[in-house]
Amino acid sequence: MKINKYNNIFLDRDGIINDVIFRDGEVSSPRSIDEFKFRDDFLHFAEKINKKNNVFLITNQPDIKRNLLKLDDLKVMHEKLMDILDFNEMFVCMHDDDDNCQCRKPKPGMILEAISKYNLKHKECIMIGDSSKDIKAANAASIDAFLLDTNYNKDVNFSYKIKSLVSLI
Numbered sequence: 001m002k003i004n005k006y007n008n009i010f011l012d013r014d015g016i017i018n019d020v021i022f023r024d025g026e027v028s029s030p031r032s033i034d035e036f037k038f039r040d041d042f043l044h045f046a047e048k049i050n051k052k053n054n055v056f057l058i059t060n061q062p063d064i065k066r067n068l069l070k071l072d073d074l075k076v077m078h079e080k081l082m083d084i085l086d087f088n089e090m091f092v093c094m095h096d097d098d099d100n101c102q103c104r105k106p107k108p109g110m111i112l113e114a115i116s117k118y119n120l121k122h123k124e125c126i127m128i129g130d131s132s133k134d135i136k137a138a139n140a141a142s143i144d145a146f147l148l149d150t151n152y153n154k155d156v157n158f159s160y161k162i163k164s165l166v167s168l169i
């Protein structure tokens, strides 16, 4: 298993755990519970990694700041997610670009916070995402990354692409 090398798995949410939502041709994220649908390969992946690895959610959710998603709905989504996979902690950035926070990817703030808080070794950490922001955040935090190859991120130039989360288990 490729993933065995990494004790600590950092997962992006939209496009990795659940399906992205297309709005006017743009990649977007769920804004209601109904739109929050788990991906099949994530469910399979979650079954396999459940007990052995530390798992952290590392997600930007700017729709909270933009008043496009209710905090209560986000909480329900993440409760559903915890039922599937027992995350050690969920790191959620609810800011937008103009907040200039340190957590919003491509900044590495959430990853670095997890590494520091849980005293993790960088070389035992892997970030899995579907966006150049995930890769940049991983690079800035000096950890490895995999990019899930999708039909909407073909323009991202990165060596470590995977076709499915299942290929890691």
Ligand SMILES: [Mg+2]
Binding pocket: 012, 013, 014, 015, 016, 129, 130, 131
């Ligand atoms: Mg994503």
